[in-house]
Amino acid sequence: MRGLRRAVLAVGLALLVSVVVRFRDDATAPPPAAGGWRELQGPDLR
Amino acid sequence: MTLPASDEAPIGPVGSRIAVIGGGILGVRIARELLTPIAGGAIATGGVVLVTRRPDRAKVLSGSFGSSVAVFSDEHGTTELGAEVSTVVLAGAAGTQLDAARDNLRAGRHVVATSDDPDEVEAMLALGPDARASNRTFVIGAAMAPGLSCLLVSHAADLLDRVDEIHVARHGAAGPACARQRLRALRGTATDWRDGEWVERAGFSGRELCWFPDPIGARDCYRAALADPMLLVPEFEGVERVTARIAANRRDRALAPFPVLLPPPVEGGLGAVRVELRGEVGGERRTVVYGVLDRPAVAASATAAVTALRVAAGGCAPGATGLAGLGATRPILVELARRGVRAAVFEGAHASPLEVQVPVPEATVSTVTPEGEENR
Numbered sequence: 001m002r003g004l005r006r007a008v009l010a011v012g013l014a015l016l017v018s019v020v021v022r023f024r025d026d027a028t029a030p031p032p033a034a035g036g037w038r039e040l041q042g043p044d045l046r
Numbered sequence: 047m048t049l050p051a052s053d054e055a056p057i058g059p060v061g062s063r064i065a066v067i068g069g070g071i072l073g074v075r076i077a078r079e080l081l082t083p084i085a086g087g088a089i090a091t092g093g094v095v096l097v098t099r100r101p102d103r104a105k106v107l108s109g110s111f112g113s114s115v116a117v118f119s120d121e122h123g124t125t126e127l128g129a130e131v132s133t134v135v136l137a138g139a140a141g142t143q144l145d146a147a148r149d150n151l152r153a154g155r156h157v158v159a160t161s162d163d164p165d166e167v168e169a170m171l172a173l174g175p176d177a178r179a180s181n182r183t184f185v186i187g188a189a190m191a192p193g194l195s196c197l198l199v200s201h202a203a204d205l206l207d208r209v210d211e212i213h214v215a216r217h218g219a220a221g222p223a224c225a226r227q228r229l230r231a232l233r234g235t236a237t238d239w240r241d242g243e244w245v246e247r248a249g250f251s252g253r254e255l256c257w258f259p260d261p262i263g264a265r266d267c268y269r270a271a272l273a274d275p276m277l278l279v280p281e282f283e284g285v286e287r288v289t290a291r292i293a294a295n296r297r298d299r300a301l302a303p304f305p306v307l308l309p310p311p312v313e314g315g316l317g318a319v320r321v322e323l324r325g326e327v328g329g330e331r332r333t334v335v336y337g338v339l340d341r342p343a344v345a346a347s348a349t350a351a352v353t354a355l356r357v358a359a360g361g362c363a364p365g366a367t368g369l370a371g372l373g374a375t376r377p378i379l380v381e382l383a384r385r386g387v388r389a390a391v392f393e394g395a396h397a398s399p400l401e402v403q404v405p406v407p408e409a410t411v412s413t414v415t416p417e418g419e420e421n422r
Binding site for chain 1: 337379390
């Protein structure tokens, strides 16, 4: 009985860890370079 | 695509009064934007009326605005605005604006609605014949997205000979009501325009990495029940695909089925809108990407207020339309830029980055902290 409890606890902990890891890592990783935006100036809006 | 001749007229003085219905974050900011002097230094309107359904809120706002704004409490929606009010801006929570729009159109007023609820926007578009019959203009979705997004699409489309695809993405929320609407949208069913027909897709599907102006940068965006496509499709004949997405993360997705136990913040942080158009110029494929970075409440209120000033001045075609079909894209964008809501174009990684500016006019900084359900 005690072994079953330990097994259930271990499985629960593993699921919790996997969920946390997924939250941390599963976002799409953007490439490092950013920028490239230029504010629209007067001529752009005429 | 060429913009109509009326497009070149500036935002000028109005003379008549403008009423704002809704005393939350958005409504208060719209009232302040309406009191902001236009180019030349004059106040454009003949007066601003602000209607809130909470008596306690009306007292607070009266103390804040003083004599510059007439604040009314209207718990039951029965307040008579008076004949001198020519234009009404609806700034209540999304899903509560349809009846007020119908009543004010029947009363012979121009209406500017800020709702981003797709069902409500669809019902509002159906009021087009009523608006045309009463010779009044009904602008739908005059906020950040839809609203500013429609203006950016309209302006970007001017650079293309033919528009094939329009993709809108947004990040952020204005206030508590807007945050709740964002969550409803993500839990709802997205409606995309694809090859000449509407296609329903599940919310939180179609993850796509979208680049917003810095410092927001790249965010995962998902399909959601958004109103942008139904406002854009009628304005771009022959467009093949129109989609709209919201930035969200995996935590939002995992917690989506559960009730929100913690209330959303009084006002959200920095937000952004990004539009991407694909089409042809001179037989060559071309992609144009525009974006705006600002607090959602600031950008939405400025868009709604400037639109109301433009509509109240007259000259806009009667009927129901989104901002892409109003025929006033450039004057509104110029006035928004003057007020600090500046659009940017993505030119690739080698261009100089946009200097991040988050304009917060003094008048909006002193806004009384809104509380309760009317906030958006």
